Amino acid sequence: MTTGNPTIIYTLTDEAPYLATHSLLPIVKKFTAAAGIDVVESDISVAARILAEFPEYLTDEQKVPDNLAALGALTQSPDANIIKLPNISASILQLQAAIRELQSRGYKLPDYPENPTTEEEKALQKRYAKVTGSAVNPVLREGNSDRRAPNAVKNYARKHPHSMAKWSMASRTHVAHMHGGDFYAGEKSLTLDKAVDVKMDLVTKSGETIVLKPKISLQAGEIIDSMFMSKKALCAYYEEQMQDAFETDLLLSVHVKATMMKVSHPIVFGHAVRTYYKDTFTKHAKLFAEIGVNPNNGMSGVYEKINTLPDAKKAEVLADLKADEAKRPRLAMVDSAKGITNLHAPNDVIVDASMPAMIRAGGKMWNAAGKTEDTKALLPESTFARIYQEMINFCKTNGAFDPTTMGTVPNVGLMAQKAEEYGSHDKTFEIAQAGVARIVTLDGQVLLEQNVEEGDIWRMCQVKDAAVRDWVKLAVTRARLSGMPAVFWLDPYRPHEAELIKKVNTYLKDHDLTGADIQIMSQVRAMRYTLERVIRGLDTISVTGNILRDYLTDLFPIMELGTSAKMLSIVPLMAGGGMFETGAGGSAPKHVQQLVGENHLRWDSLGEFLALAVSIEEVGIKTGNSKAKILAKTLDAATGKLLDNNKSPSPKTGELDNRGSHFYLALYWAQELAAQKDDAELAKQFAPLAKALAENEQKIVEELNSVQGKQVDIGGYYLPDREKTFAVMRPSATLNQALETL
Numbered sequence: 001m002t003t004g005n006p007t008i009i010y011t012l013t014d015e016a017p018y019l020a021t022h023s024l025l026p027i028v029k030k031f032t033a034a035a036g037i038d039v040v041e042s043d044i045s046v047a048a049r050i051l052a053e054f055p056e057y058l059t060d061e062q063k064v065p066d067n068l069a070a071l072g073a074l075t076q077s078p079d080a081n082i083i084k085l086p087n088i089s090a091s092i093l094q095l096q097a098a099i100r101e102l103q104s105r106g107y108k109l110p111d112y113p114e115n116p117t118t119e120e121e122k123a124l125q126k127r128y129a130k131v132t133g134s135a136v137n138p139v140l141r142e143g144n145s146d147r148r149a150p151n152a153v154k155n156y157a158r159k160h161p162h163s164m165a166k167w168s169m170a171s172r173t174h175v176a177h178m179h180g181g182d183f184y185a186g187e188k189s190l191t192l193d194k195a196v197d198v199k200m201d202l203v204t205k206s207g208e209t210i211v212l213k214p215k216i217s218l219q220a221g222e223i224i225d226s227m228f229m230s231k232k233a234l235c236a237y238y239e240e241q242m243q244d245a246f247e248t249d250l251l252l253s254v255h256v257k258a259t260m261m262k263v264s265h266p267i268v269f270g271h272a273v274r275t276y277y278k279d280t281f282t283k284h285a286k287l288f289a290e291i292g293v294n295p296n297n298g299m300s301g302v303y304e305k306i307n308t309l310p311d312a313k314k315a316e317v318l319a320d321l322k323a324d325e326a327k328r329p330r331l332a333m334v335d336s337a338k339g340i341t342n343l344h345a346p347n348d349v350i351v352d353a354s355m356p357a358m359i360r361a362g363g364k365m366w367n368a369a370g371k372t373e374d375t376k377a378l379l380p381e382s383t384f385a386r387i388y389q390e391m392i393n394f395c396k397t398n399g400a401f402d403p404t405t406m407g408t409v410p411n412v413g414l415m416a417q418k419a420e421e422y423g424s425h426d427k428t429f430e431i432a433q434a435g436v437a438r439i440v441t442l443d444g445q446v447l448l449e450q451n452v453e454e455g456d457i458w459r460m461c462q463v464k465d466a467a468v469r470d471w472v473k474l475a476v477t478r479a480r481l482s483g484m485p486a487v488f489w490l491d492p493y494r495p496h497e498a499e500l501i502k503k504v505n506t507y508l509k510d511h512d513l514t515g516a517d518i519q520i521m522s523q524v525r526a527m528r529y530t531l532e533r534v535i536r537g538l539d540t541i542s543v544t545g546n547i548l549r550d551y552l553t554d555l556f557p558i559m560e561l562g563t564s565a566k567m568l569s570i571v572p573l574m575a576g577g578g579m580f581e582t583g584a585g586g587s588a589p590k591h592v593q594q595l596v597g598e599n600h601l602r603w604d605s606l607g608e609f610l611a612l613a614v615s616i617e618e619v620g621i622k623t624g625n626s627k628a629k630i631l632a633k634t635l636d637a638a639t640g641k642l643l644d645n646n647k648s649p650s651p652k653t654g655e656l657d658n659r660g661s662h663f664y665l666a667l668y669w670a671q672e673l674a675a676q677k678d679d680a681e682l683a684k685q686f687a688p689l690a691k692a693l694a695e696n697e698q699k700i701v702e703e704l705n706s707v708q709g710k711q712v713d714i715g716g717y718y719l720p721d722r723e724k725t726f727a728v729m730r731p732s733a734t735l736n737q738a739l740e741t742l
């Protein structure tokens, strides 16, 4: 239903941000209504995306629209104004759990076929694959990325620094990556001079041609890459590193990004599991194939299958796994109390968040005894792993960063139009037999080719010319507006980045660069240069490709602010609209556990507050709506006051939580609106609310905090019951009534 009013789309996602929305959005809607802005929900949760994919299995009442597709289309409109909260990028195990939950609630969805044999099962698996991994972001991110810590947030962090563990020169922590046979070593790249249709195929040793992807339409000026990772080299690397960690008695951790690289990284992770438990996987190869063990899903999936065996066989396999563990290094733990190791699930330890957490902890991870110790961090791909070793070296030499004095590192990231890895999902293949992997024009001209062997992972990436041009423009704009130097992190020795460098040099000429400091450096040098400035309190913009966008926008915020949830994250859409993301982190599953167990939600909605302000401001600018401009300005002021007065959620049950912080936001926002002089009508409208909330502050906080400490029921995990969730997230009758008077 459209009212003709300017509309902000607010996404409903999963886990903690979904819960927080049930408290925050009713408040926000009341405020934005004053400027005639409609805030409309759009459900893109895992559950909603599953349901949208399978309408034919559902009753009419159960059917839901394909909101993600609709939002994807909306990104192409200059009027798009979308607030995107973090969503689950689901692993197979999460997908299966979501399907089970939906089935138990009466949705007659088909089971996920783990080992499809028939054509029908294969088709079903393909459809479910649309829902897994990083399935939302590449669709909505039709622009490049601008992520930064706003001044108010940076200043708050300087005044109230988060804890930062010490770094010792004697730390044994290090990153181990491959030195050959990885995507970095096996990459070829070229820029197309004209539009062309290509296919991806494999010419086998016996001369057979297997078409893997029949048609990809490429544009003039587009950069394409072909790269592969050798299974042999990968497994040899794992073996060597596991031996080394065992002999030197060092904790072992594996860090991949199985969500964003949703096809390649589960395979890379699976080889780590297989190598670690090598003898068991060799001894029981036939049995494991029969019961459908797939190490790409991690050990939790392996144990699930083993549990289906008769008792004696099960005991034998479990004893074999234990025997393997005795020959291998101790594993870093995800949850030592529950015995959950780093090899449990491919997306429990996600590089972007896990490496900064380790560096912030002085280079330590958790062991099985619940203590922290040095670790060998395995990041197989050398392409980007080296930046972490550079930071580790820096911390060993200079000590831990000091959040009270360190400079800030905003990021301008290339991701528009499915740039780089975002577009690789349907162009990544595990090679079935040795041969030549080729990217060939439909009329038979070979553009790129490589020799590959059975089990190698081969993929194609693309970057469109317009996306690069827009990225360069955004970098120059940010450098100009902030006065900070901007460094393009590009390695001339990497074929893809060598092509990018040519374009960057060309498109920089479109801009007046007088007074701007813009440089291009390879990643390790860029890291070193940036860090030398960071410890001197100097700010430096990192301008990077898609993967480093992801890595650096957790890495620096976690050092600077303690979390990336406090980032302003804007995607200026290439078609002219705006997408405003909330923070740069994920959906914090641990927070849901605490809410359900203790009725305390420690999720910090600062990212939502920041995104809302820019989103509302955009409405103001685009439609000349002066009330919107005032709403945005006062929201920013209210957010600043909330930080100053320390009204962010506490992690401890019984203290102010997410809901309490929303109350304070409403109070300060209403007060700011009542006090401003630019619009008398708005001031008059909000004065009674400001008064009512201020007068009832104690009562409301008491109502919000006294419910804590007990279990609550929200009626589901992937598809919570909305009424129950509202009831849990809006427990203060006084606050709810006050809002109704607006």
Ligand SMILES: NC(=O)C1=CN([C@@H]2O[C@H](COP(=O)(O)OP(=O)(O)OC[C@H]3O[C@@H](n4cnc5c(N)ncnc54)[C@H](OP(=O)(O)O)[C@@H]3O)[C@@H](O)[C@H]2O)C=CC1
Pocket: 085, 086, 087, 088, 089, 090, 137, 259, 347, 350, 353, 563, 565, 583, 584, 585, 586, 587, 588, 589, 590, 591, 602, 603, 604, 605, 607, 651
């Ligand atoms: N943009 C997106 O849509 C993204 C989605 N994801 C998805 O999120 C899920 C979880 O990912 P994970 O790697 O565990 O990372 P998260 O960022 O969800 O969690 C890591 C930790 O960061 C802290 N944290 C994150 N956000 C907040 C917040 N708003 N307020 C307070 N603390 C916060 C929490 O620490 P503590 O527990 O100490 O409070 C949390 O446990 C996955 O499904 C992943 O795919 C991940 C990144 C981005």
Ligand SMILES: O=C(O)CCC(=O)C(=O)O
Pocket: 089, 133, 134, 135, 137, 138, 259, 260, 352, 549, 550, 553, 584, 585
């Ligand atoms: O797309 C994803 O799965 C994760 C995205 C992410 O981590 C990020 O944008 O920082």
Ligand SMILES: [Mg+2]
Pocket: 352, 550, 551, 554, 584, 585
């Ligand atoms: Mg990230």
